[in-house]
Each structure stands twice: as C-alpha cells, then as structure tokens.
Amino acid sequence: MMSQTSRYAFHVLGFLASHGGRLIPGDELAAATGIPANYLVKILNQLRKGGLVESRKGWGGGFALKPGAEDRPILDVVEIIEGQGAGAKDDCAFGRPACDAGNPCPMHEGWAEIRDGYHTLLSRTLVRDLASP
Amino acid sequence: MMSQTSRYAFHVLGFLASHGGRLIPGDELAAATGIPANYLVKILNQLRKGGLVESRKGWGGGFALKPGAEDRPILDVVEIIEGQGAGAKDDCAFGRPACDAGNPCPMHEGWAEIRDGYHTLLSRTLVRDLASP
DNA sequence: GACTCAAAGGATTTAATTGTCCGCTGAGGT
DNA sequence: ACCTCAGCGGACAATTAAATCCTTTGAGTC
Numbered sequence: 001m002m003s004q005t006s007r008y009a010f011h012v013l014g015f016l017a018s019h020g021g022r023l024i025p026g027d028e029l030a031a032a033t034g035i036p037a038n039y040l041v042k043i044l045n046q047l048r049k050g051g052l053v054e055s056r057k058g059w060g061g062g063f064a065l066k067p068g069a070e071d072r073p074i075l076d077v078v079e080i081i082e083g084q085g086a087g088a089k090d091d092c093a094f095g096r097p098a099c100d101a102g103n104p105c106p107m108h109e110g111w112a113e114i115r116d117g118y119h120t121l122l123s124r125t126l127v128r129d130l131a132s133p
Numbered sequence: 134m135m136s137q138t139s140r141y142a143f144h145v146l147g148f149l150a151s152h153g154g155r156l157i158p159g160d161e162l163a164a165a166t167g168i169p170a171n172y173l174v175k176i177l178n179q180l181r182k183g184g185l186v187e188s189r190k191g192w193g194g195g196f197a198l199k200p201g202a203e204d205r206p207i208l209d210v211v212e213i214i215e216g217q218g219a220g221a222k223d224d225c226a227f228g229r230p231a232c233d234a235g236n237p238c239p240m241h242e243g244w245a246e247i248r249d250g251y252h253t254l255l256s257r258t259l260v261r262d263l264a265s266p
Numbered sequence: 267g268a269c270t271c272a273a274a275g276g277a278t279t280t281a282a283t284t285g286t287c288c289g290c291t292g293a294g295g296t
Numbered sequence: 297a298c299c300t301c302a303g304c305g306g307a308c309a310a311t312t313a314a315a316t317c318c319t320t321t322g323a324g325t326c
Contacts (some may be wrong), residue, residue, distance in 0.1 A: 001134030001247075002226060003313075004228060004313075004314070005154075005313080005314075007225075007226060007227055007228035008228065009225045010226060010227055010240065011228065014227070014239055020319060022154070023275090024272070025271085026272075027272085036316080038315070038316055038317075039314070039315050039316080041272095041273070041274080042274095042275090042315090044273090045273080045274065045275085048273095048274095055274090056272085056273080056322095056323075057271080057272055057273045057274085057321075057322045057323050057324090058270085058272060058273080058322060058323030058324050058325095059270070059271050059272075059323065059324040059325065060271085060272090060323085060324070061271070061273065061322090061323070061324085062272075062273085063273085063274050068158065070287060074293065083304085087151050092140075093135060093140060093143060094140055094143055094144045094147070095137060095140035095141065095144065096144075101278090106147060106262055106264065106265065107143065107254075107258060107262075110254045110257075110258060111254070113254075114134075114247065114251050114254060116245065117247050117250055118247050121240075121243045121244070121246075121247060123208050124243075125240060125243060127268055129239055129240075130239050130240070130313090131239065132239065136283075136284095137284070138283080138284075158301085158302065158303090159302075159303070160302085167308090169284090169285060169286080171285070171286055171287075172284070172285050172286080174302095174303070174304080175285090175304095175305095177303090178303080178304070178305085181303095188302090188303060188304090189292095189293075189302085189303080190286095190291075190292050190293055190294090190301080190302055190303045190304085191291095191292060191293030191294050191300085191301055191302060191303080192293065192294040192295065192300075192301050192302080193293085193294070193301085194292095194293070194294085194301075194302050194303065195302075195303085196303085217295080
C-alpha cells in the first residue's frame, strides 16, 4: 500500500522536522535513519523538486525542511514519491477497470472503507507529526 | 497492499463460487475474468495446493471450488498467494524493524488502525461473498 | 585560483513481481 | 491403441522498485 521509498521519505522528513531548519548532510541523515546513503540522496532530491526540502552544496551544505513544509500533509509526500493518484479511488480489490457504487465488485464497500481510511490518515498527518519526540 | 495476483485470485474464486461445484476449464475462466490464461492456471494451481480448489484433467476437466471452500475467509487466499503474514502487525509505516505500542513510530497508531481494518476485512469476507449476484 | 566538501544526475545492477512459452502427464472418447 | 483435451511443471522474458556506482556541478575555505 505504501512503497518502501515513501517510508524512507517519512523517516527522513521526521528526522529533519525534529532538527528545525538546520542543514544536515546526506551522509549524516543516512547514518541517523539507516537508509542507504546513495538512495537517500535520490529521495531527498525528489522531495526538493516537490518543494518540501531545500539543499545547499559544498562545505556546510546538506538538506533541510523548506520553511512551511512542516504543515504539509504527508499525502503530498506520497504523491511526490509514487506519483499523483497513488491509492486512487478507482483502485479496485478485484482489479476491475471500473468499479464504483453503481457497478460495484463484491468487495467494493469494505475496500472503499480501507482506502478512505488510508487517504484520511495521509491527509491528517502532517510532516511535523513525523518528528520524533 | 494487495498484490495483483491476489486480486486475480479473488476474481476467479468469485466466478467459481457463483457456478457451484461445476468444473470449468482454465481457458473459460480466463475468458470470463479477463485474466491472462497462462498466468491464471498458475494461480489456480496455488489455490489447489492451498486446498481451496480442486481440478480434473482431460476431457470434461477444469477447476472448481473444493467443497466447503465457500466458507473460508479470503485471508486464507491472501496467505496462500502472498505467503503467511502478509500485512503482518509488525509492518511499520516508517519501515522500522520493531515498532509496537512500547516503542512506536510517529505514525504507529494511525497506521495500526488501517492495518487492522484491512485484516478484519479479509477475515470477515468469505469466498462465497466474492460471488457475483 | 587550488582544494575540499557535498549535492545533482546518469547509467547500471539486483530482486521481486508479473506474464509467457513449451513439453509432459493423465483422463476421456472413439 | 490412439487421439484429443486440459491441467501440471519448469524455464524463461518483461517490467518495475530498490539500490549501487561514477561523474559532474556548485559552494565554500585556504
């Protein structure tokens, strides 16, 4: 339901969120989170392009949360990582191309409930909530 | 959250459930469900080994639900297809190896709710419920 | 300006899932 | 007996996610 890469993104954003706007090098983030360093940098790059993270090169450089990013829902994170419409509402447990209230598959109702709960969780959880206490 | 193969399994089991214990050839099942024929046979084979389906070779052969399989929860299907412990309770949204009530990740509570809802759906939905009306 | 630090980007590898192909086996019918 | 039908099994190809490697670019220090 959630890609490994999204989980990594949650983890590292949580770490950044608990360290204010301070720039932290990728290597340090990798060591702190246990995420493979080379891969982590790629994820952070996606997040930067998505507007959640900013970076600076060279000495004293690293990654930091973009100001205001703490208030973004983590649904944004999933959409940046997995593409728009991850867990879209037309996602059917039978794999049917079209499955809605008018033409439901046998699992439609129960599955829609799970999907909506997932979507709600992603919408209500903010990046700031990912910070460790 | 649910593999494509599990979705295929739901679909074909639903078809079988709505056709009683009648033997139906794999080709016919593939045509009826839109699942790739060669792949579908492999899935049905897994389900047979898992005890949900029976089969007969040769003329008049095909696949059918095993007697009593209608009353099995579809959690069994997912476990046959994806292996035991698919969507296990240690599955953490942060990807942490250990994440429980004593040492929770920031998303632990909300995510546990989704996971439990998923597990409950699979436990309460029976193979017979997959039949189309 | 030369050197170092660290991000940016591209190419490649690995692993898992999904899907395809082909020959074998067993159960009928004729 | 022989032929056909249809499930069985193993090997293989395609796709995607995940991870690694290498080179380039930019920023700062000395």
